[in-house]
Amino acid sequence: MQRHFFNADEINISEFAALCSQTVSSQDYKFSVDIQQRVVIYEGEHIQALISTQQAFDLKSELHHCIKDGPGIVVVRQAFQDLKVIDRATEIFKEIIEEEKTSDQHRGDHFAKVGENERIWNALQKFCERDPEAFVAYYNNPVLRFISEAWLGPFYQLTSQVNIIKPGGQAQQPHRDYHLGFQDDAIVAEFPIASQIFSQLLTLQGAVAHTEMNTSAGPTLLLPFSQQYPLGYLAWRNPEFIDYFSQNAVQLPLKKGDAVFFSPALFHAGGNNTESSDRIANLLQVSSAFGKPMESVDRSKMTKLIYPLLLAGKQAKLFSPEETKSVCSSVVDGYSFPTNLDLDSPLAGSTPETVQGLIERALNEEWPIERFCEGLDEATKRRLA
Numbered sequence: 001m002q003r004h005f006f007n008a009d010e011i012n013i014s015e016f017a018a019l020c021s022q023t024v025s026s027q028d029y030k031f032s033v034d035i036q037q038r039v040v041i042y043e044g045e046h047i048q049a050l051i052s053t054q055q056a057f058d059l060k061s062e063l064h065h066c067i068k069d070g071p072g073i074v075v076v077r078q079a080f081q082d083l084k085v086i087d088r089a090t091e092i093f094k095e096i097i098e099e100e101k102t103s104d105q106h107r108g109d110h111f112a113k114v115g116e117n118e119r120i121w122n123a124l125q126k127f128c129e130r131d132p133e134a135f136v137a138y139y140n141n142p143v144l145r146f147i148s149e150a151w152l153g154p155f156y157q158l159t160s161q162v163n164i165i166k167p168g169g170q171a172q173q174p175h176r177d178y179h180l181g182f183q184d185d186a187i188v189a190e191f192p193i194a195s196q197i198f199s200q201l202l203t204l205q206g207a208v209a210h211t212e213m214n215t216s217a218g219p220t221l222l223l224p225f226s227q228q229y230p231l232g233y234l235a236w237r238n239p240e241f242i243d244y245f246s247q248n249a250v251q252l253p254l255k256k257g258d259a260v261f262f263s264p265a266l267f268h269a270g271g272n273n274t275e276s277s278d279r280i281a282n283l284l285q286v287s288s289a290f291g292k293p294m295e296s297v298d299r300s301k302m303t304k305l306i307y308p309l310l311l312a313g314k315q316a317k318l319f320s321p322e323e324t325k326s327v328c329s330s331v332v333d334g335y336s337f338p339t340n341l342d343l344d345s346p347l348a349g350s351t352p353e354t355v356q357g358l359i360e361r362a363l364n365e366e367w368p369i370e371r372f373c374e375g376l377d378e379a380t381k382r383r384l385a
């Protein structure tokens with residue numbers, strides 16, 4: 001019988017090295033514009049042009065293949081084409097950090113000494129609350145939604161954390177991310193290997209560059225193909241693996257507005273910032289409808305903040321349906337469950353209406369703001385036991 005449970009003594013550096021030595025064939029990535037250091041690179045504008053075409057599923061397959069069975073990393077050059085949107089968000093992030101510094105609740109970064117780096121937890125909600133208009137302009141980005149759906153399908157939940165690495169900020173230790181990257185080896189070993197592997201398929205890690213990131217600014221070090229090692233969640237703390245990482249990780253310069261997406265199982269680490277200015281990234285963590293996100297977010301509050309803008313935008317024809325849907329996907333919990341099935345019975349189909357569905361109906365019928373907020377409160381209440 002096949003074994004399903006393993007412990008940290010069973011990791012094997014040669015198996016890991018063999019997987020991490022694979023090469024990338026450009027024939028597998030026909031939509032890409034470049035491959036550098038075994039990282040597949042796409043152009044934001046090009047992805048956007050294909051979203052509503054018959055090639056969309058082929059492109060999604062290619063992106064999914066790259067993250068799961070390929071090197072595990074996708075870079076999108078100019079995922080944001082309007083850099084004013086990025087700069088406005090950066091200003092807002094800096095304001096939030098200044099305020100949080102003087103607040104008792106400031107906790108710093110879990111990888112660095114307080115003062116060396118700055119981090120905004122739940123930056124998604126804080127950004128939305130501080131400036132809903134700038135928030136909508138940032139998250140109405142169909143490229144972000146397309147890549148999230150390529151990895152997770154629809155109904156995902158977005159969270160975001162802002163990371164500012166000060167000049168002199170030190171590199172992180174290589175690690176894997178959420179879910180199992182936050183657990184001790186003994187806990188990881190309690191999960192059957194199938195769960196260790198499927199947990200990787202429930203999250204997408206992303207980072208949007210808010211500053212120019214030459215390699216001297218320390219953009220994330222990434223080890224291509226390392227996500228394919230089945231026992232990786234038991235291996236990333238091991239000195240041999242750390243050594244292999246430091247010899248073989250790659251680091252790609254990013255420009256402001258570029259984004260990188262990777263498997264949470266990929267071995268990675270933020271680099272040293274040896275420049276004289278801050279390195280700023282908006283870290284996106286996208287969670288499958290079938291997983292649990294890492295942060296709690298007041299999504300109803302955010303939905304009420306963006307609805308007036310979406311309604312005005314629709315009436316003034318400011319946003320395409322794709323853009324509207326992209327903002328909504330970034331804000332709402334788009335899945336029907338868990339719910340209270342006594343109160344929230346399925347409609348004509350087989351699932352109760354989602355909040356996304358409610359927003360679409362409200363926008364189509366141009367509900368006034370008050371009516372929408374009442375409708376949302378009722379829908380939220382119906383889902384509670």
Ligand SMILES: [Fe+2]
Nearest residue numbers: 175176177268
């Ligand atoms: Fe990480």
